Amino acid sequence: MSIHPDALAVVRDTAPDEPVILNRPHAARRAARFFVDKFPGKVLYAVKANPSADLLRVLWDGGVTHYDVASIAEVRLVRETLPEATLCFMHPVKTARAIEEAYFQHGCKTFSLDSIEELEKIRAATKDAKDLRLCVRLRVSSEYSELSLASKFGAELADAPALLQATRQVADWLGVCFHVGSQAMTPFAYVQALERVRAAIAEAAVLIDMIDVGGGFPSIYPGMEPPPLDDYFAIIHRHFYALPIAYNAELWCEPGRALCAEYNSMIVRVEKRRGNELYINDGSYGALFDAAHIGWRFPVRQVAEPVEGAEMADFAFYGPTCDDADFMEGPFNLPAGIDAGDYIEIGMLGAYGAAMRTGFNGFGTGPVETVSDEPMASLYRGDRTDPRVSDNVVSLR
Numbered sequence: 160m161s162i163h164p165d166a167l168a169v170v171r172d173t174a175p176d177e178p179v180i181l182n183r184p185h186a187a188r189r190a191a192r193f194f195v196d197k198f199p200g201k202v203l204y205a206v207k208a209n210p211s212a213d214l215l216r217v218l219w220d221g222g223v224t225h226y227d228v229a230s231i232a233e234v235r236l237v238r239e240t241l242p243e244a245t246l247c248f249m250h251p252v253k254t255a256r257a258i259e260e261a262y263f264q265h266g267c268k269t270f271s272l273d274s275i276e277e278l279e280k281i282r283a284a285t286k287d288a289k290d291l292r293l294c295v296r297l298r299v300s301s302e303y304s305e306l307s308l309a310s311k312f313g314a315e316l317a318d319a320p321a322l323l324q325a326t327r328q329v330a331d332w333l334g335v336c337f338h339v340g341s342q343a344m345t346p347f348a349y350v351q352a353l354e355r356v357r358a359a360i361a362e363a364a365v366l367i368d369m370i371d372v373g374g375g376f377p378s379i380y381p382g383m384e385p386p387p388l389d390d391y392f393a394i395i396h397r398h399f400y401a402l403p404i405a406y407n408a409e410l411w412c413e414p415g416r417a418l419c420a421e422y423n424s425m426i427v428r429v430e431k432r433r434g435n436e437l438y439i440n441d442g443s444y445g446a447l448f449d450a451a452h453i454g455w456r457f458p459v460r461q462v463a464e465p466v467e468g469a470e471m472a473d474f475a476f477y478g479p480t481c482d483d484a485d486f487m488e489g490p491f492n493l494p495a496g497i498d499a500g501d502y503i504e505i506g507m508l509g510a511y512g513a514a515m516r517t518g519f520n521g522f523g524t525g526p527v528e529t530v531s532d533e534p535m536a537s538l539y540r541g542d543r544t545d546p547r548v549s550d551n552v553v554s555l556r
């Protein structure tokens with residue numbers, strides 16, 4: 160496999176007709192090392208954010224040994240790719256067959272649940288196994304996150320004590336988990352969630368072996384510059400220690416986005432220009448689902464030799480399918496003279512970008528290349544100015 164220096168080299172070598180996904184293994188490895196070294200507990204990778212087998216191997220080499228899987232296909236994928244990995248099935252609504260296969264064929268002992276029905280299902284599907292590690296998912300607020308995960312899963316505080324007590328009867332090892340929503344822009348998101356955990360376990364009066372603070376750790380995008388991850392880790396650690404839990408209780412986290420956002424970017428080509436709208440060859444059914452559906456602003460740059468003092472302008476994008484909804488409002492700031500035939504690199508697509516591509520309308524395929532340059536933004540490079548002391552940063556809501 161050849162490694163290109165950057166997107167410009169790929170365009171020069173191949174003049175690609177289709178969108179090209181670029182992998183940056185060094186960036187994913189750096190993110191893994193950062194979490195493994197600095198998070199004061201165990202780090203699980205949430206596979207759904209980007210299930211690429213190459214990425215799984217990079218994270219494994221970076222020290223991530225536990226994987227949060229949510230479907231039987233993810234269970235099989237991780238087991239095939241990383242035979243030694245510890246699998247944790249953290250979807251609170253699973254099929255009985257998926258539980259059975261995960262437990263008996265793939266050695267998965269950790270499952271999450273948010274209802275008595277799911278507890279019964281796990282018990283039956285594992286034939287009353289005595290070595291289950293069960294995590295009760297609590298519903299917490301998503302008010303500090305850009306993407307809510309609050310309404311679908313999680314036991315209500317009123318039901319949590321009874322569910323914790325019932326699960327304690329079945330589980331060899333009992334955890335509490337939650338998810339504050341994706342791209343949590345302040346560590347306070349975890350404080351309010353851990354306060355809820357405290358209320359639930361105080362009321363249940365059961366021994367808790369593990370607290371899993373879930374995902375939600377942010378990456379960095381235009382207009383979304385979070386505080387340093389060290390702040391998140393420090394606050395989580397402090398509030399974890401203040402909980403009424405077993406003295407040897409473990410702390411876990413399940414980042415998806417923060418571990419893989421920097422792993423991918425994508426080269427697209429402008430096929431047509433209409434005013435300040437650019438028709439590009441990837442879109443809402445490709446890697447740009449979030450750009451279209453929730454107005455996520457990914458960083459962009461033209462793939463060309465930089466021109467000193469070039470005038471810039473704001474553009475919107477149309478994707479390649481025939482659907483009007485295949486539209487990305489942006490704004491995306493690019494050289495004002497950009498036109499059909501020019502190439503654009505769209506950055507920070509490693510999380511919920513490359514993983515979201517569909518084959519709708521015959522698009523969605525294309526080559527994958529590896530590059531060695533830096534991602535367009537990084538939380539891990541160490542040269543980032545601290546946004547708390549910078550004066551040109553969007554407020555943190």
Ligand SMILES: *Cc1c(COP(=O)(O)O)cnc(C)c1O
Nearest residue numbers: 205341374375376413414415416
């Ligand atoms: C999606 C998900 C994650 C990862 O969330 P990020 O916001 O990408 O960090 C972690 N845990 C669970 C249970 C999830 O559903």
